[in-house]
Amino acid sequence: MKIGILTHNFPENEDDRKDAGVFLRDFATELGKKREVYVYKPRLNDKLGSWHLFSPLSLLRFVKLVIRGRKEAVDFAIKNKLDYCLAAWAIPSGVFALGVKKAIHIPYAVWCLGSDINFYARIPVLKQIIKSVLKNADHVFANSLFLKVKVEALVGKKCTFLPAVTKMHGSRIIRKSQNGIVKFLYVGRLERVKGIDILLNALSKVDKKYFGRWKLDVLGGGKLMKNLKSNNFVKFHNWADEEKVVKFMKACNCLIIPSRSESLPLVLLEAAQFDLPVIASDVGDCSYIIKKYNIGWVFKRGNVCSLTRRLEDFLEEGVKKERKASGFLKLRRDFSQEVSVRKFLSEIT
Numbered sequence: 001m002k003i004g005i006l007t008h009n010f011p012e013n014e015d016d017r018k019d020a021g022v023f024l025r026d027f028a029t030e031l032g033k034k035r036e037v038y039v040y041k042p043r044l045n046d047k048l049g050s051w052h053l054f055s056p057l058s059l060l061r062f063v064k065l066v067i068r069g070r071k072e073a074v075d076f077a078i079k080n081k082l083d084y085c086l087a088a089w090a091i092p093s094g095v096f097a098l099g100v101k102k103a104i105h106i107p108y109a110v111w112c113l114g115s116d117i118n119f120y121a122r123i124p125v126l127k128q129i130i131k132s133v134l135k136n137a138d139h140v141f142a143n144s145l146f147l148k149v150k151v152e153a154l155v156g157k158k159c160t161f162l163p164a165v166t167k168m169h170g171s172r173i174i175r176k177s178q179n180g181i182v183k184f185l186y187v188g189r190l191e192r193v194k195g196i197d198i199l200l201n202a203l204s205k206v207d208k209k210y211f212g213r214w215k216l217d218v219l220g221g222g223k224l225m226k227n228l229k230s231n232n233f234v235k236f237h238n239w240a241d242e243e244k245v246v247k248f249m250k251a252c253n254c255l256i257i258p259s260r261s262e263s264l265p266l267v268l269l270e271a272a273q274f275d276l277p278v279i280a281s282d283v284g285d286c287s288y289i290i291k292k293y294n295i296g297w298v299f300k301r302g303n304v305c306s307l308t309r310r311l312e313d314f315l316e317e318g319v320k321k322e323r324k325a326s327g328f329l330k331l332r333r334d335f336s337q338e339v340s341v342r343k344f345l346s347e348i349t
Helices: 022-031 056-080 093-104 124-136 145-155 196-209 223-227 242-251 266-272 286-293 304-318 325-334 337-348
Strands: 002-006 036-040 084-088 108-112 139-142 182-187 214-219 234-236 254-257 278-281 296-299
Touching (some): 002 022, 002 056, 002 093, 022 337, 084 093, 093 108, 108 124, 139 337, 182 196, 182 242, 196 214, 242 266, 254 266, 266 278, 266 286, 278 286, 278 304, 286 296, 286 325, 296 304
Parallel strands (some): 084 108, 182 254
8 A cells, every 4th residue: 555645744854843844744754654745845934833924925825735745746646656654744735635536546545643633724714624634535535533522523533542653762761850950951942832931930930049040941933032032041952853852851851841732742752761850731631641651740821921931830749650551651651652553454454
């Protein structure tokens, strides 16, 4: 069986971790052990997420992308003699897959991954396109239970939970605060939706009571980067490759996910690979995962005071209060590339 993965977001190399598409490389590699896999990605000069679809210029660029992508995807499917297509994100890749099905009758699945449903489906014209893509799909997947419910409500058809997972390399360690200093970690884009401002505001409150007892390392870049500067307690490292991310995850005491909106953050599952406790906002599946596997703490989304309390709790007892290793182990067993690939193949064959 020859499977084509259609996506607008796929890493250029193994060290590229700037975008969410990093998990697709690992998924394609694991899937390639079971089936023949081909990946189609249209040429893009910049990230689709940076386009402002309410502007005429970006809207025109988007229309051109969809038209070109559909044609190229059909040619790609014919050239590689594909038997099945998987569209990563309902839009624009889902439109490519729908075009392939209409042109040469190849079945397809759509893997909803967050922004397609949480953001683009809020735009009336794109919402109708997404609904058409999902209704015509032979199978529909979502990368979180939260998103699964939204997709089923949107189109009224079965959607299967298929988590997006990355595979990190490195051994787990026993963590201790160094010289009494707790090291917090943030990994992600520096955009408002990711809540870096919420984290910094909370830490400014924490600092009044726990001055000198903590440090924060920030891995990532984005629009807010130009307004953020390193100091004695907060250091910005810009984008990092996998080796650097692993290094920080092994050296820090706690990962913070302060997002205003998420489905199931990749970084949460990555942290679990190193037994790294997490403090996260109650968005998407975060609360469910953290509580079920006992791997951290949850705070109220967008609430600086709520996050401040969780940070203070951790500074008081978090390092001493050991998270059960069995919880991290069970999470790693339940969420892996092997499990996701096995589940995907069982659904489509």
